[in-house]
Amino acid sequence: MAKIKGDHIKIKEVEKKTKGDHLKPNEVKMNILEFILKNTGPVSESSIREHLKNKYGICDPSTINKHMNKLKDLRCIKLTSLKASRINYWDIIIFSHLKNIRHEFPELQLNKHEKSINLLLSELQQIFFSFELLKFYTKLRMSVSLFNACIELGIETLYKGAWRVYINKESHQYQLINNLLKLCYRTCVKYYPDFKMSKKAFMDTMKELPWKIDPISPEEHVSEYIENYLPGLPEGIKYSLFTTRPNYEIKTALDVIPDEIDKKDLVTYLTNTLLLIMWKKRIFLSDRENILLQHFLNHDMLMGIHSQEELEIAEKTKDQIALLRESVDLSQFLSQLSHKICQDVILNRR
Numbered sequence: 001m002a003k004i005k006g007d008h009i010k011i012k013e014v015e016k017k018t019k020g021d022h023l024k025p026n027e028v029k030m031n032i033l034e035f036i037l038k039n040t041g042p043v044s045e046s047s048i049r050e051h052l053k054n055k056y057g058i059c060d061p062s063t064i065n066k067h068m069n070k071l072k073d074l075r076c077i078k079l080t081s082l083k084a085s086r087i088n089y090w091d092i093i094i095f096s097h098l099k100n101i102r103h104e105f106p107e108l109q110l111n112k113h114e115k116s117i118n119l120l121l122s123e124l125q126q127i128f129f130s131f132e133l134l135k136f137y138t139k140l141r142m143s144v145s146l147f148n149a150c151i152e153l154g155i156e157t158l159y160k161g162a163w164r165v166y167i168n169k170e171s172h173q174y175q176l177i178n179n180l181l182k183l184c185y186r187t188c189v190k191y192y193p194d195f196k197m198s199k200k201a202f203m204d205t206m207k208e209l210p211w212k213i214d215p216i217s218p219e220e221h222v223s224e225y226i227e228n229y230l231p232g233l234p235e236g237i238k239y240s241l242f243t244t245r246p247n248y249e250i251k252t253a254l255d256v257i258p259d260e261i262d263k264k265d266l267v268t269y270l271t272n273t274l275l276l277i278m279w280k281k282r283i284f285l286s287d288r289e290n291i292l293l294q295h296f297l298n299h300d301m302l303m304g305i306h307s308q309e310e311l312e313i314a315e316k317t318k319d320q321i322a323l324l325r326e327s328v329d330l331s332q333f334l335s336q337l338s339h340k341i342c343q344d345v346i347l348n349r350r
Helices: 002-021 027-038 045-056 061-073 095-104 114-124 130-142 144-153 155-169 171-191 199-213 218-228 235-243 248-252 263-303 308-327 330-349
Strands: 078-081 088-091
Touching: 027 045, 027 061, 027 114, 045 061, 045 088, 095 114, 095 144, 114 130, 114 144, 130 144, 130 263, 144 155, 144 263, 155 171, 155 263, 171 199, 171 263, 199 263, 235 263
Parallel strands: none
Antiparallel strands: 078 088
């Protein structure tokens, strides 16, 4: 009986070894990472050993240590320990761990783990409001490629790309804005000899200005804008740019742009054009995550890695975007925004 028992042990050892010999490259390391990601907190080394024993029949401590130390050297995991315990614990705790895992093990689907998404969201929390994080969580959970792109490129780079997509979709509106800016530039050059900006610099400044005023407190920065932007224009013109209410009769007829405008109409045209850019920005800020989701949904469908849930939510998103565009009243928005800027400038002058 003893001999049979011994033979049984030898056969079992051979089976385990054979199983290990057929493992894919990095399979054990990826499985260790997934095991850690599935747990909300640090994972004890003994738990990892037990898991590998049950999963692959790996019992040799030196083999396990080799895998763990390699992952540590790659900065994918961190060795830690709990208070009043001598047991080693391992965890994935910072965003750089996630980036390194993505770089070293691209086959690993990170977005299906709560811990991965929370690490990415913690990196984004300075950009998003709390309610936006919750909405973006759903999108990250749905799309593998969106999640991976956020890790590899960063959300700011993705937003710049989304802006280019948005402008391309709204090409008619942006051609209108460009034509209005060219008209305003010709008027500035004609009536103000000290105005020496190039046309490109003027147009770039006007397009960038809403991004600089809107997100921050205008009363702290309006003077700085007036001093640094649009050099060569009289101070009265620049202050009027922030205090003049939009003329909606011009706004509704913006598609018909005259060849020339009088000096007295310059501020009105500048104001309406500036606020039109602000309005387009507002739509974009409400739309940018949906633009990204739609792009990466198309990518996931192309690669065959999309889910039915992703398709359903993307379809609902299209309907929400359409409702948003219909619900935004341009004249009301421009009036409210112009009034706010006016109040801020008055406060700043006191």
